[in-house]
Amino acid sequence: MEANRYAGGVAGANVGNISLSGKLQSSVTATGYAGGVAGINTDKGSIYSAENTTGTVWGSVTAANYAGGVAGTNSAEITRVDNYASVRASTKYAGGIAGVNAAGGTISYCSHAQNPIYATNGEAGGIARHHNNKDALIENVQVSAAVTAANGTAGGVTATNFGIIGQETGLEDNSSVSGCTITxxxxxxxxxxxxxxxxxxxxxxxxxxNANVRFSTPAVTIGGLAGMNEGTVTGCQVENGALALNDGLRAGTNTVTLGGAVGRTTEDGTVSSTDVLLDLTQNLDKYTNLGGVAGKNDGTLKQCTYSGTMGGDADTDGLVSVGARSTGSTVGGIAGLNNSTITGCEVKYIKLQVSGISNITTTQTADEKLASASHVGGIAGRNNDEIANSYVATESSISGAGSIITARYGFVGGVAGSNNGTIKGSGSKKALVSGDTTKLALVAQVEKWLGAADANAGINSMAAELTTGKTYADLKGVDTVSVQGYGYVYSQSGLAANDLLVALRGSNNSETVRAAGYLGGLAGFNSLRGTIDTSATGQWFVYSDNATTASTVGGIVGQNESNVTDKSVLDTVVNCAAVRRFTRVFNGSKNKDDTDNDNIYKSGKSCCCPCGRCHWPAAEPQR
Structure with a gap:
């Protein structure tokens, strides 16, 4: 079938019902509006499979503009149709089902497979190139064929979405995209x-x-679901192996912002109730911002979760040779760089190990320091605005190990590598949320003690409970060096002793190759505008392992340079973590003496020592 406009294997323009049963073989060519079934499916049309059958379209569809495997453009209903025809647009708008899904259009229970979708100088989508009205709907679709925009924008379902993708309630049963390359x-x-x-x-x-979706692109904003999100992403799931990022990313080193769900969420964008279970271990030096949910957040991330591995494996010297090796680079369990709001999010299990970088000096201003190191944290690598009611290390790995967050260099923290905004109600879920109706969570109980009408009685009750009591004993961090020895800290048994290990990790074999940076249980670096309130570490180990003398470590923050004056910088923060600073000393090639520095904190008796409104359980200085 050939025509100037409106060419289809069954109808040029459909204003009625077309019922497909079995296989439709089409070869359709037009200047504009070409479809394997109809050139245009009007607002009065319907294309569907006959009852108890699956209609399939085979062959090829070619047009300068508006080429679709089923319809060039759709303004009504296309349902239960599988397309195997190749689709090609020389100028714009190529889609596996429709070139454009327009206002009033619904595409449901359709798929495109086997043969490619190709736009020479325009946009290409696995289902529809352009989903261009907020009331248009695409739901329960599957794509498993190559989608290419040789000089334009491409997406697995649609290149640009201005409508709705996904069913109204409940997670869809099938993977929307799998086994294909998007170019x-x-x-x-x-x-x-x-x-x-x-x-x-x-x-x-x-x-x-294992959907194994691959990208071939110079793009610098990449997401498992959407690269750039200006709208809403909600109720979605990205499982492990969904993305194959080992090759095909053509952007340069330290240029890519990548997130397991979205690359970047803009000011009005939201990602909510979305779970990412994805290992991000490939092409690590390409990323300037890497996040489990969003690489960069300028909008809102709420009630999202991440579980997985980020970064690489340490060699026998303790070095991870890749990841966050450019100054200013960020890595975080929820977001790499947070410029807005993260609330109600949870990092269940994370194994985050990167190299990092640190060019900080004692003469730099706080802002200069922020630009001179990498930022690695459990919730956000760098927080410039707000992290609220978000938790880290709430589950163990399948093997029973706790989470781990380490770098050799830079700012490292259990919640944020650096904090230049607000952290509140965040950190250890066990310390902040009571799972027992008969007792308050630790932080709430600390507030109650401190707010007692008789201040001395409140302090005495707190000291008694946290030194000899059993109510909160399971929150006490374990110094695995004291329990198992230096060689077991990073082992399965060492990691199983705590919910989280946060560490600056220097060389195992050299006293001169040391880690460098700021390490804290909640934030490595609390910068000029940083505040932390009603937050806590838990059964964690904060470990400065063979770091330089200029490096700093603390149960709450490693280095505090906040100059906020209108409120308390650290207000009702509780440290339950064991904290240790350690430097290796060698005699020739042999380890002569593993020497603890003066400012080490071991997890002996659990205590809570008030310092203004800042509280530090599990801290006994050893000299």
Whole structure:
């Protein structure tokens, strides 16, 4: 079938019902509006499979503009149709089901597989190139064929989304995209959409385990679901192996912002109730901002979770040779760089190990220091605004090990590598949320003690409970060096002793190759505008392992340079972590004496020593 405009294997323009049963073989070519079934499916049309059958389209569809495997453009309903035809647009708008899914259009229970979708000088989507109205809907679709925009934007389901993708309630059963390569040349790319526009929604979609979606792109904003998110992403799931990032990312070193769900969320964008279970271990030196949920957050991340491995493995010298090796680079369990709001999020299990970098000096200003090191944290690498009611290390690994966050250099913290905003109600969930209706969570109980009408009685009750009591004994961090020895800190048994190990990790074999930076249980560096309140560490170990003398370590913050004056910088913060600073001393090639520095804190008796409104359980200085 050939025509100038509106060419289809069954109808040029459909204003009625087209029921497919079995296989439809089409070869359709037009200047504009070409479809394997209809050139245009109007607002009065419907294309669907007959009852108890699956209609399939085979062959090829080619147009300058508006090429779709089923319809060039869709303004009504296309449902239960599988497309195997190749689709090609020489100028713009190529889609596996429709070139454009327009206002009033619904595409449901459809798939595109086997043959490629290709746009020479425009945009390409696995289902529809352009999903261009907030009331248009794509749901329960599957794509498993190559999608290419040779000189434009490409996405696994749609290149640019201005409508709704995903069913209304409940996670969809099947992976929306799998087993394909998405190729584009724009600045953003994603497995569902390159761009999720303002007022657009991606909801309840899944990228299944081992979906193995690959990107071939120079893009610098990359997301498992959407590269750039200006709208809403909610109720989604990205499982391990969903993305294959080992090759195909053509951007240079330290240029890519990547997140397991979205690359970047803009000011009005939101990601909510989305779970990411994804190892991010490939091409680590390309990332300037790497986050389990979002690489960079300028909007809102709420009630999201991350579980997985980020970074590489340590060699026999304790070095991870990749990741966060450029100044200013960020790595975080929820977001790499947070410029807005993270609330109600949770990092269940994380194994985060990177190299990092530190060029900080004692003469630099706080802002200069922020620009001179990498930022590595459990919730956010760098927090410039707000982290609220968010928790780290709430579950163990399958093997029973606790979480681990380490770098050789830079700012490292259990919640944020650096904090230049506000951290509140965050850290250890066990210390902040009571799972027992008969007792308050530790932080709430500390507030009660401190707020007692009889201040001395409150302090005495607190001291008695936290030195000899049993109510909160399970929150006490374990110094695994004291219990098992230096060689077991990073082992399975060492990690199993705590919920979280946070460490600056120097050389195992040299007293001169030392870690360098600021290390803290909640934040490595609390900068000029940083405040922390109603937050706590838990059964954690904060370990400065063979670091330089200029490096700092603390149960709450490693280095505090906040100059906030209108409120308390550290207000009702509780440290339950064991804290140790250690430097290796060698005689020739043999380890002569593993020497603890003067300012070491071991996890002997659990105590809570008030210092203003800052509290430090589990701290006994050893000299």
């Amino acid at each position: 584009g040349t724009s600045e953003s790319i994603g497995a569902i959409a390159a761009y999720n526009g303002a007022d657009a929604t991606i909801r309840n979609v899944k990228l299944a385990a």
